[in-house]
Every structure is written in C-alpha cells, then in structure tokens.
Amino acid sequence: MSDISTISRRESGEDRRRSIALAARTLIAEKGLEGLRTRDIAQRVGINIATLHYHVPTKEALVALVAESLRDDFQAQAQRHPRTGKSGLEQLRLEFADFRETVTDTPEMIVVLPNLFERARRDPAIGAIVLPLYDYWRQQFTDIFTLGIADGSFRRNVDPAAAACIVTGALSDHWRGWTDFRASLDALIAELERAFIRNLTD
Amino acid sequence: MSDISTISRRESGEDRRRSIALAARTLIAEKGLEGLRTRDIAQRVGINIATLHYHVPTKEALVALVAESLRDDFQAQAQRHPRTGKSGLEQLRLEFADFRETVTDTPEMIVVLPNLFERARRDPAIGAIVLPLYDYWRQQFTDIFTLGIADGSFRRNVDPAAAACIVTGALSDHWRGWTDFRASLDALIAELERAFIRNLTD
DNA sequence: GTTTCTCAATCAAGTGATTGATTGATGACA
DNA sequence: TGTCATCAATCAATCACTTGATTGAGAAAC
Incomplete structure (x- = not known):
C-alpha cells in the first residue's frame, strides 16, 4: 500500500538540474534557441519559475x-x-x-x-x-x-x-x-x- | 551644387523592403534569430518601428x-x-x-x-x-x-x-x-x- | 534548529504591434 | 502655375503583453 503522504516534490540539486537540462533540450529541439523560454522549461519539468532560478540562476547559465x-x-x-x-x-x-x-x-x-x-x-x-x-x-x-x-x-x-x-x-x-x-x-x-x-x- | 531641400527620406516600398531585408540579414549574422529584434532592424535601416511595420506587417513576414x-x-x-x-x-x-x-x-x-x-x-x-x-x-x-x-x-x-x-x-x-x-x-x-x-x- | 528547496506574487524592462497625426509625392483641374 | 485631393510613407506615443529575474514566506529534509 503506497503512502501518499510520503510523496515529495523535492529533488536533489543534481537531479533537478538534470531534469531541467533534459526539458530544455527537448524544447530547443522543438522551438530552437529563439523560442526557448524559462517559464516553458519550468512548466515542462513541473516546477515554479522561481524554483528553476534557484537551481539555475540565469538563462545564460541554463544554456551552458x-x-x-x-x-x-x-x-x-x-x-x-x-x-x-x-x-x-x-x-x-x-x-x-x-x-x-x-x-x-x-x-x-x-x-x-x-x-x-x-x-x-x-x-x-x-x-x-x-x-x-x-x-x-x-x-x-x-x-x-x-x-x-x-x-x-x-x-x-x-x-x-x-x-x-x-x-x-x-x-x-x-x-x-x-x-x-x-x-x-x-x-x-x-x-x-x-x-x-x-x-x-x- | 547640391540642393538640400530636394533630399527626401522616402523610399519606394520595394527599395525599403530591400533595405530592411539586408539589415535583418546582417543582424541575424551578428546575433542569430534568437537575438533578432524589430526595433534593432528599424534602427539599422534608419527608420521608425512603425515604418517597418508599415512595410513588413509582422516579424514572421520579416523572416520570410x-x-x-x-x-x-x-x-x-x-x-x-x-x-x-x-x-x-x-x-x-x-x-x-x-x-x-x-x-x-x-x-x-x-x-x-x-x-x-x-x-x-x-x-x-x-x-x-x-x-x-x-x-x-x-x-x-x-x-x-x-x-x-x-x-x-x-x-x-x-x-x-x-x-x-x-x-x-x-x-x-x-x-x-x-x-x-x-x-x-x-x-x-x-x-x-x-x-x-x-x-x-x- | 538549520539548511535546502519550493512557491505565489511581483518587478522592471523589453517586445511585437497599433493608433492617430503628419508629411511627401503625384496627378487632375482650373 | 497654383490648388486640391489622394495615396503612400513616416513618425511619436502608446498598448498589451512577455520575459528573465527577484522577494519573502513557507515546507521539507536532516
């Protein structure tokens, strides 16, 4: 029996950054760099925009x-x-x-x-x-x-x-x-x- | 002797669109599509942003x-x-x-x-x-x-x-x-x- | 308790595009 | 030649978001 109360939304910094990178890769493939938006990435990962900035401080750092x-x-x-x-x-x-x-x-x-x-x-x-x-x-x-x-x-x-x-x-x-x-x-x-x-x- | 009063700022639609295209090409080469801005193009050509839209109605039409x-x-x-x-x-x-x-x-x-x-x-x-x-x-x-x-x-x-x-x-x-x-x-x-x-x- | 992580609300500047007024060029007409 | 109407072209100001990023509070993990 799974215990719903133990489901957490947290990920370690490293895992989260990996998720962010993968989502960004997918979005670049879909829309190019010109269509890359931080909010779209956050949404794709399933996190808030501020959370994205917590892990990756700028868009430039994100591309890197x-x-x-x-x-x-x-x-x-x-x-x-x-x-x-x-x-x-x-x-x-x-x-x-x-x-x-x-x-x-x-x-x-x-x-x-x-x-x-x-x-x-x-x-x-x-x-x-x-x-x-x-x-x-x-x-x-x-x-x-x-x-x-x-x-x-x-x-x-x-x-x-x-x-x-x-x-x-x-x-x-x-x-x-x-x-x-x-x-x-x-x-x-x-x-x-x-x-x-x-x-x-x- | 050149007559300053005959100098005009107008160009025919075709010439203007050619200028716009060339400026946009230069800017894409410099900044990529992701860095292409309509105002930058207008400035590069030496016209107002509304003039650019008069000749080329949307950014999409501009890329075309x-x-x-x-x-x-x-x-x-x-x-x-x-x-x-x-x-x-x-x-x-x-x-x-x-x-x-x-x-x-x-x-x-x-x-x-x-x-x-x-x-x-x-x-x-x-x-x-x-x-x-x-x-x-x-x-x-x-x-x-x-x-x-x-x-x-x-x-x-x-x-x-x-x-x-x-x-x-x-x-x-x-x-x-x-x-x-x-x-x-x-x-x-x-x-x-x-x-x-x-x-x-x- | 401390640290890490998450969120909603918000900020400030930028962005593509619009509005209404004006200017410039041309042709028709007296 | 001068006047007027018309259309094309131009502009400053403005609009309605969008965008990258920030703030402050709270939750989760240890």
Whole structure:
C-alpha cells in the first residue's frame, strides 16, 4: 500500500538540474534557441519559475547547463566501443556504426548540438563546452585515416585531415535532415568507403 | 551644387523592403534569430518601428522576406557561369570555384542560411522558400557526377546521389567554420576530387 | 534548529504591434 | 502655375503583453 503522504516534490540539486537540462533540450529541439523560454522549461519539468532560478540562476547559465549535459552524453557514447588493434577500415566502420546508434538513440541531440555550435559564434562560454566535441570527433577520423594508410586499407594519397573533414561534413549534413533530397545512410556510408579505400590494383 | 531641400527620406516600398531585408540579414549574422529584434532592424535601416511595420506587417513576414532575399541572391549567383559542353570534372571544378566565390562575396549569407534551414524544421513557410535551394545545389552535383561517370572523368562505381551528398556536406561543413580544426579549402577540394576521379589504371 | 528547496506574487524592462497625426509625392483641374 | 485631393510613407506615443529575474514566506529534509 503506497503512502501518499510520503510523496515529495523535492529533488536533489543534481537531479533537478538534470531534469531541467533534459526539458530544455527537448524544447530547443522543438522551438530552437529563439523560442526557448524559462517559464516553458519550468512548466515542462513541473516546477515554479522561481524554483528553476534557484537551481539555475540565469538563462545564460541554463544554456551552458544544456551544453554540458550534451557534452557528457556525447562523451559517454564515444567510449562505448573500443577500437584497439583494429585496422583503419575496421575502425572507420565502427565509427559509422556509432554514428548510426547516436542518430537512433538520441535524435534530439542531433538537432540541439548544431544550434549550440551556431550560438558558439557569439558566446565563447558555450563554444568552450561544445566545440571540443567536434574537434574530438574529427580527430578520431584523422587518426583512423592515418592508420588506414599505414596498414594499407586506404589509398596512399589520402590526406587524413581533409578526409576527416569530408566524412564528418557528410555525416553531420546527413544527420541534420534539412531536406528529403539525400541518399540513404547506407548509400552514403558505402560511398564514403569507396571514396578512400585502396584500389585492389594499386 | 547640391540642393538640400530636394533630399527626401522616402523610399519606394520595394527599395525599403530591400533595405530592411539586408539589415535583418546582417543582424541575424551578428546575433542569430534568437537575438533578432524589430526595433534593432528599424534602427539599422534608419527608420521608425512603425515604418517597418508599415512595410513588413509582422516579424514572421520579416523572416520570410529575409528568406526570399537570400533565395534571390543565391539564384542570381547560381547563374553566373554556364556549364554547357564541359566534362564532369570540369563542371565539378567550376562548382568549387563558384563556392569559393560565394564564400568570399557574401559571407553573411553563409551564416544566415543555415539559421533559416534550422528554422525550416518548425516553419514550413520558410522551408518552402529556402529548402529548394539546397535541393537545387545538390541536384547540380548529382548531375555532374552522372555526366562525369558517362564521360570517364569519375570512377564507374560512384553513386551520383550519395557523392553529391558527400560534396555538399563537406562544403557546407567547411563554410560553417564552427571550429578551427579543419583542412584548408584547397586541401578539401583536392581530396574531394581524388575521392571520385577515375583511377588511371581503371 | 538549520539548511535546502519550493512557491505565489511581483518587478522592471523589453517586445511585437497599433493608433492617430503628419508629411511627401503625384496627378487632375482650373 | 497654383490648388486640391489622394495615396503612400513616416513618425511619436502608446498598448498589451512577455520575459528573465527577484522577494519573502513557507515546507521539507536532516
């Protein structure tokens, strides 16, 4: 038998801030940063506006909290599958699998992160939190291409840094889904592999 | 000798709306859509807020005006250099040259357009204006790859639609400039060519 | 008792938009 | 040429909220 009188509306600071960040992420995905309102967030969480300010003092701090929340999730996902000892091509394929998983598991991250990247142009504090994610992601591919050239997976004349930019650009463009005019993810990934793998007659 | 008494503050509706659109574009580039204020636009143009509403009745109509303004500029630029009679690879190179020119000539378009693409998720009216631009751009590359396969410029196993997505993704990612971790435009373009050109021993 | 958390009411400034008056430009007419 | 009517364009003042944030009191947890 549940005791209604023990139901509390309180959450620890950390839990509450997590709830706030998640609600804000959802709302940014729905309405963009331009439509983000502190009252809407409070309502979505189920708290009073003053409670929201108790936990997160300004709107600016709120956006930073969202950025940190996304950074932490992104980093948790990046550690899921170890890469040690695999060839360049194998690692490339694992990165593609990871990408597919991210798109499936956290679709809202896909929408919110670019909004924060855009905001980073004007807000160095946000940039300091999220831009390293992009750098890290790109560095992963650069390392994979360097390895793949050395192990014979990829063409010798591949420029690892430029190739990394091509791959991250193509994948992030795909994840944005602005337009229905796009190749399927399978076709895109297959073409990305063909673009760099070493020709058998080389 | 100039006659001061003939100086007027009036502009035709069309000229005024053009001024308003350009000011709004500049402000979106500076502050994002979330920081766009009708009074700021009016001030930037040098008119009263009521005058702005006289010409453009709502903020929503204003964003649509910006979208149309960008569409028109984009389309004007797309017609600059004819492509007829050139090989797939030559056309690809012309597209890259066009891209370079756009980035140089209208840097603010580079920032504003993606903001409108994002807004298009939530605002079908804006999407109807700007998303066809992306489709058109992508279709250009698809056609180029199709042609280039037929004329022997590109590998036979290139999937034109997927390759177009890769190129447009890589270029648009580059133009965004979120991070300093990127290849130079020259290196990116060179790698994009290597990704698709036909190997001499094929 | 102390600390943390929550709330309703409120504040001050900002925001998109409106109102009513005025000005400027143009064409018709005497 | 001068006058008048008309319409387009402009403005200051104002409206009706909206917005991020604050205040002071009370509740909950330890």
